[in-house]
Amino acid sequence: MQIAQDCVALIDYTLTNDAGDVIDSSQxxxxxxxxxxxxNIIPGLEKALAGKTAGDSLKVSIAPAEGYGDKNPSLVEQVPRHMFSGVDNIEVxxxxxxxxxxxxxxxxxxxxxxxxITVDGNHPLAGETLHFxxxxxxxxxxxxxxxxxxxxHGVGGHHH
Structure with missing residues (x-):
């Protein structure tokens, strides 16, 4: 069976950044x-997996536009420390x-x-090319x- 609309796919993956650092892995x-x-997953990876079958392997690089988007500077702002009431030690x-x-x-x-305190509302991987x-x-x-x-649902998925 090929990966297509409304199919469940189970994948092993390793995600790295441009420097080759492992960001996430199912290993x-x-x-x-x-x-x-x-x-359920980023658009670029979903597109790359369409049509694949069990046993297929691939290496794919996903540009920010097909991943978590480009960094949006308007999501970075400076706020006063008092907005973090109850948090004594605020760290980067x-x-x-x-x-x-x-x-x-x-x-x-x-x-x-x-x-x-400078806070960033961008996804941590925004602006990154993702290598799967x-x-x-x-x-x-x-x-x-x-x-x-x-x-x-079930193994590898959501449990209610």
């Missing part, structure tokens, strides 16, 4: 299970949930300068429940 764990065509790299006009968003502390080394482990038809919910 040593369960394969990643996703529902093809339902925005810390992440917080913030309520924004677009809903709940994860922000990352990118700089600390006295009482001024992928092996397709399994392809199957999705259950009706998976289609109704828009994601995979």
């Amino acid at each position: 040593g764990g369960e394969p990643l299970a996703y529902l093809h065509g339902h925005q 790299g810390m992440q917080f949930h913030a309520q924004t006009g677009g809903g709940m968003q994860v922000i990352t502390v990118s700089a600390v300068d006295g009482d001024t 080394d992928v092996t397709v482990k399994e392809v199957r038809a999705a259950s009706q429940e998976e289609l109704d919910h828009g994601h995979v």
Whole structure:
């Protein structure tokens, strides 16, 4: 069976950046299970996997536009330290949930300068070219429940 709309695919993958540093990997764990065509993974990887079958391997580089997007400078802002009430030690790299006009968003502390904290609402991989080394482990038809919910259930997927 080929990976196509409404199929479940299980993949082993290693994700690296331009420097070759491993960012994420399924090695040593369960394969990643996703529902093809339902925005469960980044668009560029989903496009690259279309038509593949169990046993296929591929290496693909995904440009920011097909990954997590380009960095948006308007999502970086400086805020006063008092906005982090209850947090005594604020450090670069810390992440917080913030309520924004677009809903709940994860922000990352990118700089600390006295009482001024710079936060970044971009995805940590925004602006990065992503390099995937992928092996397709399994392809199957999705259950009706998976289609109704828009994601995979069971091994490697979501558990209700």
